[in-house]
Amino acid sequence: MEYEAAKEKFISTWGSLGTLWGINKAMAQIQALLFISTKPLATEEIMEELKISRGNTSMNVRQLIDWGIVTKELVPGERREYFSTEKDVQELARIIAKERSRREIRPVIKTLEEISRVKDDGSAKTRELIKQTKALHDLAETADSMLRKVVDQKQHWLTKSVLKMIK
Amino acid sequence: MEYEAAKEKFISTWGSLGTLWGINKAMAQIQALLFISTKPLATEEIMEELKISRGNTSMNVRQLIDWGIVTKELVPGERREYFSTEKDVQELARIIAKERSRREIRPVIKTLEEISRVKDDGSAKTRELIKQTKALHDLAETADSMLRKVVDQKQHWLTKSVLKMIK
DNA sequence: TTAAACTTTCAGTAATTTTTGAAAGTTTAT
DNA sequence: ATAAACTTTCAAAAATTACTGAAAGTTTAA
Structure with missing residues (x-):
């Protein structure tokens, strides 16, 4: 080419x-x-x-x-x-991850929190909504936290050690 | 509410x-x-x-x-x-991550590889293209590998231990 | 202060993506 | 084989999103 x-x-x-x-x-x-x-x-x-x-x-x-x-x-x-x-790909990834967290993930987490505080009338469907919303909330929190921190300063050693662990 | x-x-x-x-x-x-x-x-x-x-x-x-x-x-x-x-959020995340990797990340990695094999005419612009494409390729590989493995079977212990490490 | 060189805005237009709904297709029971 | 009950397809319409280009705005130099 x-x-x-x-x-x-x-x-x-x-x-x-x-x-x-x-x-x-x-x-x-x-x-x-x-x-x-x-x-x-x-x-x-x-x-x-x-x-x-x-x-x-x-x-x-x-x-x-x-x-x-x-x-x-x-x-x-x-x-x-x-x-x-920005020419450094690591730095580029850091910026993008941070912005996406701020613009997209954080607002969703906030909304999920809000929804999971729905008035509990004891019905099965309300219970299901609460349970599933909370589970998603936890997942989103974990994912966001990982995304933000993995990509932060410590990328170098972290990337290497995480890869070593999971290979 | x-x-x-x-x-x-x-x-x-x-x-x-x-x-x-x-x-x-x-x-x-x-x-x-x-x-x-x-x-x-x-x-x-x-x-x-x-x-x-x-x-x-x-x-x-x-x-x-x-x-x-x-x-x-x-x-x-x-x-x-x-x-x-699927009602289990961990499993849901696993499926989505896997599919996104397959449908989106993998094809891009393949294309980046292809581009980085451009004929090297020794010019500065060609060198830059090769250098940057390779850097992106490496980043994409790393990200994809992490995404796929983190989300695989080992989520539980991994999530916990990674979070511990980076906190 | 004026004018040249540039950047930004935004209403209208174009391109793309999503949705509809009716027709065609499929499956099951009799 | 027929018909009822359902699902899928797809061309056309609607909705959304992106792009253009000309006018308005800004900055700098003289």
């Missing part, structure tokens, strides 16, 4: 993965483009490479910045803004 | 979570409904509870069966099919 083909494949693979993970296609593709770029890119260059509009580029770059995945690079003497993404 | 309100909240929360995870709303809601039901439900009952069409119900139940999350229950002497979902 030649460079151009490989690059396109990378961007489109990453783009469709994004959709699957609740990130839209353009956003994922911009990140992919920056991820394999050897230098920061300006809006214009992103638009051209991905064949998307200025507005689309602007909004999605902003979202990536919101997520903490992309940063503005100010090139001295240059008016326009350049963008680059 | 009264039972009916709690139930509706549970179903709608689960429904929107589903969307976020690449499962459609109806599919997630059907699973939610079965999850808190005290008995298996027939198509007709699902339609009524969720106010969705017969076709929609049929297609989404079939998908849930495909995923291995829902099973047909044959009630002796009854013509129609009843459905129930």
Whole structure:
């Protein structure tokens, strides 16, 4: 495979993965483009490479910045803004895990807690709702806690030792 | 909160979570409904509870069966099919993690491998593509391996010991 | 203060995804 | 073989989500 083909494949693979993970296609593709770029890119260059509009580029770059995945690079003497993404995959994973926990898992945990405090009228169906909601709550808490901590500072030794344990 | 309100909240929360995870709303809601039901439900009952069409119900139940999350229950002497979902959350998590690995993570890993074998022309951009693709590949492998094994048989002791380690 | 160079916003449009419902298909009992 | 009771399919419609592009906004330099 030649460079151009490989690059396109990378961007489109990453783009469709994004959709699957609740990130839209353009956003994922911009990140992919920056991820394999050897230098920061300006809006214009992103638009051209991905064949998307200025507005689309602007909004999605902003979202990536919101997520903490992309940063503005100010090139001295240059008016326009350049963008680059976090290049270290471990750090990238850390940021994504943290944001997903905050945006998605935490709110669900809160709702499950609320639901499990439904008025217990003693009926079988109410009991079942309480029981199942609590079980899910516990699972979500455990998963979230693992996600956040595993991915935190201690990745290196932890990854290694966990893998050793379960192999 | 009264039972009916709690139930509706549970179903709608689960429904929107589903969307976020690449499962459609109806599919997630059907699973939610079965999850808190005290008995298996027939198509007709699902339609009524969720106010969705017969076709929609049929297609989404079939998908849930495909995923291995829902099973047909044959009630002796009854013509129609009843459905129930896996009630144990640990088992549910196991199935979902396994399926997501198979359907989503594995194919991406394969593609990343392919891309990282791009013809190395020695240019900086090709080198960057190779380097970054390989880094992502490694990360994905590690994450997938952890996901699959952590969630496998050994959940109990593992969860406990990992949590102890990272706390 | 003006103008050039750029970024952001947002209403309208386009693309995608989900849902419906009626017709076709299947199964079981007689 | 027929019919009743049920399930599945799928083309069309509805709903949702993403994208465009032009106008408005911002920043910097002179």
